[in-house]
Amino acid sequence: MTAPRFLLHGIWLSGPTYKVALFLALAGEPFDFELVNLREGAHKAPGYVARQRYGQVPLLEDRSNGRGLCQAASILEYLADVTGKMGGATLDERIRAREWMFWDYDRFAVPIYRCRGVKLGFRQAPEEAVAMWTAEGEAALAVLDGHLQGRDFLVGEGPTMADVDLYGVASYAEAGGFSLEARPALRAWMARIEALPGFGPPEAIVPKETRLTA
Ligand SMILES: N[C@@H](CCC(=O)N[C@@H](CS)C(=O)NCC(=O)O)C(=O)O
Known part of the structure; x- marks a missing residue:
C-alpha cells in the first residue's frame, strides 16, 4: 500500500492537532499519524x-x-492551497x-483551551x-455567536479553513466549563x-497511537 502524502505528528488530546486531522478528514485525505507523547516530553526531544x-x-x-509545517492555522491554509479545498471561493473570502x-x-x-486544561487537570x-x-x-463565544446569526458558515456559502479552525476550539468549550445553551447560532453552525x-x-479521527502505512 502506498504511504499517504501527509504524516501528522500530534496527540489526540490536543485541539490544534484535531484541527489539522479534521481538515484532512473533511478533505478526504488519508494521513499517517505519529504520536508525540507530551507527557514523556517527546515534543522537546532534539530530533x-x-x-x-x-x-x-x-x-x-x-x-x-x-x-515540515507547524502552527495549525498556517497548516490549514497550506492544506487549503495544496488540496484546492476550503480556502474560500474568492480573494475576499480568503x-x-x-x-x-x-x-x-x-x-x-x-481562554477556551486554558479553561479546558484546568478542568481536565493538565494545567x-x-x-x-x-x-x-x-x-x-x-466574550469570544458571544462574538462568534453574533457573527453566525443568519449565516451558515463563517465566510461565504460553504465551509472554509476558518470553520475548521474555530470548530477545533468551539468543540472544546463545554469541556472547559462553558455553556453553549444560550448560543443557538453557534450550536447550529457546529x-x-x-x-x-x-x-x-477527535476520538474518531485522531489515532491514539502511531499509525504508519506499512
Ligand atoms: N498556536 C499553536 C499552538 C500549539 C500548542 O499549543 N500545542 C500544545 C498542545 S495542544 C503543545 O504542544 N504544548 C506543549 C508546549 O507548548 O510545550 C498551533 O495552533 O499549532
Missing part, C-alpha cells in the same frame, strides 16, 4: 524540535515535497477566513486566572460542520 521549532504539536509533514483564524488565537483559543492556575479566561472565553461528509470528533 523533534529540529523539525518543529516551537517544540509543540502539531507538525505536518508533506511527503510529496519534504516540507481574507475574511484569515481574519477569523488570526482572531482565533488572539481571542478565542487561548494548574490560580482562581483569578481561571476567572479571567472564563470572562474572555465568554451541527452543520458535524454533518459534513468525513467529519468526526
Whole structure:
C-alpha cells in the first residue's frame, strides 16, 4: 500500500492537532499519524524540535515535497492551497477566513483551551486566572455567536479553513466549563460542520497511537 502524502505528528488530546486531522478528514485525505507523547516530553526531544521549532504539536509533514509545517492555522491554509479545498471561493473570502483564524488565537483559543486544561487537570492556575479566561472565553463565544446569526458558515456559502479552525476550539468549550445553551447560532453552525461528509470528533479521527502505512 502506498504511504499517504501527509504524516501528522500530534496527540489526540490536543485541539490544534484535531484541527489539522479534521481538515484532512473533511478533505478526504488519508494521513499517517505519529504520536508525540507530551507527557514523556517527546515534543522537546532534539530530533523533534529540529523539525518543529516551537517544540509543540502539531507538525505536518508533506511527503510529496519534504516540507515540515507547524502552527495549525498556517497548516490549514497550506492544506487549503495544496488540496484546492476550503480556502474560500474568492480573494475576499480568503481574507475574511484569515481574519477569523488570526482572531482565533488572539481571542478565542487561548481562554477556551486554558479553561479546558484546568478542568481536565493538565494545567494548574490560580482562581483569578481561571476567572479571567472564563470572562474572555465568554466574550469570544458571544462574538462568534453574533457573527453566525443568519449565516451558515463563517465566510461565504460553504465551509472554509476558518470553520475548521474555530470548530477545533468551539468543540472544546463545554469541556472547559462553558455553556453553549444560550448560543443557538453557534450550536447550529457546529451541527452543520458535524454533518459534513468525513467529519468526526477527535476520538474518531485522531489515532491514539502511531499509525504508519506499512
Ligand atoms: N498556536 C499553536 C499552538 C500549539 C500548542 O499549543 N500545542 C500544545 C498542545 S495542544 C503543545 O504542544 N504544548 C506543549 C508546549 O507548548 O510545550 C498551533 O495552533 O499549532
